[in-house]
Amino acid sequence: MYAKMIEDMQANMKQAFDVKSYEVAMKPMTDLFEINKATVEALAEQQTALVKELVEGAMEQAKALSSEKDMAAVVESQKSYLQGLQARLIDAAKASQETLVKSRDEATNIVKGAIETATKH
Numbered sequence: 001m002y003a004k005m006i007e008d009m010q011a012n013m014k015q016a017f018d019v020k021s022y023e024v025a026m027k028p029m030t031d032l033f034e035i036n037k038a039t040v041e042a043l044a045e046q047q048t049a050l051v052k053e054l055v056e057g058a059m060e061q062a063k064a065l066s067s068e069k070d071m072a073a074v075v076e077s078q079k080s081y082l083q084g085l086q087a088r089l090i091d092a093a094k095a096s097q098e099t100l101v102k103s104r105d106e107a108t109n110i111v112k113g114a115i116e117t118a119t120k121h
Contacts, residue, residue, distance in 0.1 A: 006033070028114035032107055039103040043096060050092045057085065 010026070061081045068074045 028110050031110045035103050035106050035110070039099060042099045046092065046095055046099065050088075053088065054085070057081070057088075 009029075061077070064077055064081075065074055068077060
């Protein structure tokens with residue numbers, strides 16, 4: 001979908017402008033697409049690492065629980081596991097938020113620059 005949209009937009013821009021003007025006009029859009037691509041890749045990597053860590057942690061917890069003999073130890077083990085899980089999820093949310101804020105700031109700068117350039121001409 002995006003590829004077709006970009007191809008159509010590029011064809012229209014090439015018809016309207018010479019090659020140099022086209023490249024200048026497309027630069028902000030290209031930069032925004034690159035930021036979007038990098039953001040999606042970073043978030044996917046973060047989520048993949050989180051899911052892997054959660055699955056491994058759950059398997060380790062299941063093994064630990066199966067070896068416990070008394071109920072107090074099971075409850076304490078589960079409490080400790082859930083506290084660690086909560087901390088990990090908070091860290092993951094913070095990392096995702098930082099990635100999104102960084103991307104937003106980069107995109108904002110590109111848009112501001114494009115607007116400033118457009119208003120000068």
